[in-house]
Amino acid sequence: MSQQLSVPQTPFYVYSQSTIQHQCQRLKRAVLPDVSTVLYSLKANPNPALVNTIVEEGMGCDVSSAFELDVALSSGVNPKNIGCVGPYKSTRLLMMCVKNNIAFVAVESIEELLELAALRKEHQSDTAILLRLNPDIDISGGSMKMGGAASQFGIAESDLEGVLSLARERQIHIHGVHVYATTRVLDPDSFLTNFSSLCEYLAAIPERFGLKLEWLNVGGGFGIPYYKGEQFLRLEAIQEELLNLQHALVKKTGVRRLFFESGRFLVGEAGKAVVQVKSIKQSMNKTYAICDGGYNLFHGATAFANLMRKPYFISKVDPENLNILSELPLPGRDVNGEVYTLVGPLCTPSDIIADKYVSEPLSVGDYLVIHQVGAYAITSSPGLFIGHGFPAEYMATGTDIVQIGKQDSIEEMKRRYVIGAKRKDHQSDTYSQLAVV
């Protein structure tokens, strides 16, 4: 496809491959060579073109569903660089993990431990078993606490002894532990403080709980900014100390492998959504700009922005080609201009992209770019709502622009349904009764 591709039908996503590669290289420099592996968390964005790019940079994969594991395996990543994490894992997923001998599964409950152990034995698999812990330590500085507080994630520290004695009783070998305590940390000092507390905590586990650690998954939390005034995580400022802490942890515990997980840091900045202003209208004292994409396409950007009463980074652009869009820098200082309420196409008043968005005057046909939406955007949005379907996705590779995702057609959307199921002549699965509990 030519680099001078005119702007495709909006709405669409465009990703910068070089930004993803750059982020991978930054993270790789912060982890211990030959010991630490960064796993890309496919939950952030499982688009195979992004996963392939990341795997080519030497990263592994962190998966939470059978679909994600399938995408990871198709990328050609070494199964010994795949880990499986998540509060619920289906039997199908656990089966795929053991059959493909992936590196580890981090179990989060006794039920999962017993099921995994049985499947491992049945399939003679060497997939390691890690216990995901919810430690009693204070982790701060992130946007979401996922450890050190009441949570559905992991095994509470107070239950650990019980779980370990059950494992001993059943002769289930535990290879190590996993802690994912927080996410989206932007302040380098907080990151370092958290990581240092975590290392201290992990180093004490063998003595406190009589568990020999062979492998450790130390999580992540590498953040990216979403709102004006937030900083980029300056990883380089703490790189040296991070390496020292990893080195000391390996020395103290004797672990052979350390895993990190990262989603948004690797792909979040690389992705931009592009929408077009379709109409502008005045209602009382407000000026509404109605766009062809909204929370159906980048739900997090609208929901969290409205919750925080701060819009995401948005730029009005005069696009010439997709490469320019994909490399567009974040908008800087506030411009003086007119105040708009930017909304999407959904029939709900909550489809607000940005309230009080200050911009130079907007006109119908203008393109708007929503920044920082490469992660937790397209796949965590209700794309089927009102039948708009999921939008096309493109990746700018520097030399080429490749389409990496298709706009849903009506036919594709209909494929989910059993069309004509109520018609007399239609043969479909029927159930004579449904059990009522």
Ligand SMILES: Cc1ncc(COP(=O)(O)O)c(C=O)c1O
């Ligand atoms: C267990 C686990 N690992 C990795 C991630 C990825 O986080 P992030 O995209 O912030 O790097 C998450 C995010 O919620 C998570 O829960």
